[in-house]
Amino acid sequence: MVGGTSSSITRVYFTTNSGTDWSAAAGLPLNTSFYSACTVPNETIAYASGQSGRVIKTIDGGVNWSSCNTAATGILYSVHFISKDVGWVAGAGGYIAKTTDGGGSWVQQGTTIIRYYHNLFC
Numbered sequence: 001m002v003g004g005t006s007s008s009i010t011r012v013y014f015t016t017n018s019g020t021d022w023s024a025a026a027g028l029p030l031n032t033s034f035y036s037a038c039t040v041p042n043e044t045i046a047y048a049s050g051q052s053g054r055v056i057k058t059i060d061g062g063v064n065w066s067s068c069n070t071a072a073t074g075i076l077y078s079v080h081f082i083s084k085d086v087g088w089v090a091g092a093g094g095y096i097a098k099t100t101d102g103g104g105s106w107v108q109q110g111t112t113i114i115r116y117y118h119n120l121f122c
Contacts (some may be wrong), residue, residue, distance in 0.1 A: 010046065014062025025062050041081040047103065048090050049076035057103050061097030 012025040038048040044061045053072025056065045070076070074092025081087030085102045088109075089095075097106040 012062065012065070012112050014046075014058075015059060023062075025058070025065055026115070028056065028065050036075060036077050037079045039079050039081045039087065041084050041087070043082075045084045045102075047079050047081055047087065049079035053091075053095075055079060055089060055103055068099070068106075070097055070099065070106045071108060 012028060013022040014025055015022050022097035036050050040046040044059060046058050046062060047055060047068070049055045053070045053074065053076060055068040055070055055076065056062050057068050066122060070089060072089065072091060072095045073093060076089045076095070078090040079087065085100075086100050087103070088098050089106070090097075096109040098109055099106050
């Protein structure tokens, strides 16, 4: 999965043959100008995070995407899942949250460090 922007259009591309061919994902949730990080816990599920606390998820290899609501309002620079259900996001203002149900709900993790978390899970 790769992503990018052109003017105000967000594009996410996916591959089903190890990168030989790429297709544009359809049905991306609106009102997000870019996604800054992605994680792929298995061959059909992927998550991407970006502006305005947005996380999107696919369960069909990138063909269709849906929104996962977080309480974040700033940019989420990092997203990482260790399974299809358990993952974390991190971003502006020291925001860190965890989900255990595939992005259905998020619990903010306590931190006293107020900073911008870029590529936290690399």
